[in-house]
Amino acid sequence: MATSFDSFQKRRLRSSYASVVISIALVLFMIGILGLVLLKSTKVANHFKEEVVMSLFLKDDVTKEKTKGLRESLLKEEFTKKIYFISKEDAAKVYSKDLGEDFLQFLGDNPLKNGIDLYLKAEYVTPEKMDELKQRFNKNAFIDDVSYNKPLVEQLTKNIQRISFWLLVLSGFFSLVAIILINSSIRLSIYAKRFNIKTMQMVGATKSFIRRPFIWQSIKLGFIAAIIALIGLAFIVYYLDKYIPTLDLIKDYLSLGYVVGGVILISFLITWLSTFFATQRFLNLQTNDLYY
Structure with missing residues (x-):
């Protein structure tokens, strides 16, 4: 009976980890796409400017x-x-x-x-x-x-400023959504272990000692999610370069480097911060409050 229960708990834990990885990967993929759009829009705008x-x-x-x-x-x-x-x-x-x-x-x-x-x-x-x-x-x-052509320069500048503004608004919105979604996924995974956290605290474990394994676990899940997101982005870049070669995506190593570095950095920062504050919340709760 105990073996059956342990097996059920392991399956439940793996399912929880898988959902967290998939959620983070989808959000990071979306951020990566947005990053590519922002970087390439700047290059396209500069290209048109330098043709004046x-x-x-x-x-x-x-x-x-x-x-x-x-x-x-x-x-x-x-x-x-x-x-x-x-x-x-x-x-x-x-x-x-x-x-x-x-x-x-x-x-x-x-x-x-x-x-x-x-x-x-x-x-x-x-x-x-x-x-x-x-x-x-x-x-x-x-x-x-x-x-x-002064009217052309004025119109070009005005259009680029307008597009840049809305791209920044859009990127800010998606960044906020990304933080909320990743934070929610991690909080749910930690919520399932809230009793373990409180038990460790009751036997004398320090807060930093309790937090450490959760943070490392989340960072590892975030890194796996980042790899999955980058694989998806690689397919997108490949097909865009194949069907729209003028964008010159594959050879733009600098932009691709920024996107890869940005996705990995964001996955690290958000998972680390979300796990820190989520575990801190349960560490500060009273035992009776864990049931609500």
Whole structure:
């Protein structure tokens, strides 16, 4: 009879552990997906920002040597992502192609100017910083005019700020849900052992001694759940990279490293804190209160 009861208790304990692992794994999987979305959204936003071009039109009397010196100085600037020199002849060919006819035949002379297309780093593509750069370039003796699509930059900045705000709200909400769900799962597993906790306390065991095995057990369950969540994320990353290769997920080792490290760290912190406070609660209860 005792053997049958012990077997039943072991099955019940394994079932409890399995439910805790599955609950934590699902929550960590959700957090991992959200982390990927946040990291890739930043990269996508930066990609679009760095495609905005600022055109610097040079004065007609600027020589090749001066142009070369200007290009070299621009490449040394911290705001420069890349630059392209476009001669007036190349610009005329592009315009003629867009118009569908050679406009130089009517004008006789090329009114266009040599120019430099300047692509900025993402953090400098804001209305304020681009306006500052425009004012700075307008004071340059070699530059005749500066042009960029200001409405596009303003709209791009506004949309990115709006999306970033809602992503942060969403991540905050999911983080709160994750903490509540993991905490509830661990509290339920410890609730089943509340009498064992009180018995150990009554025979003289210290609170830290009682807590220690529960904390280590929860951390191990959390680590197993993190491994399961990461395996699920690996499948998601593989299929996304297969069907949407432009995201370049598999080769983005930095983002993947952040996600893996974040999932493991979160599993450790939440399981440790939840177990600590759950055991502390039962340690502070009176024996009669354990039945409620």
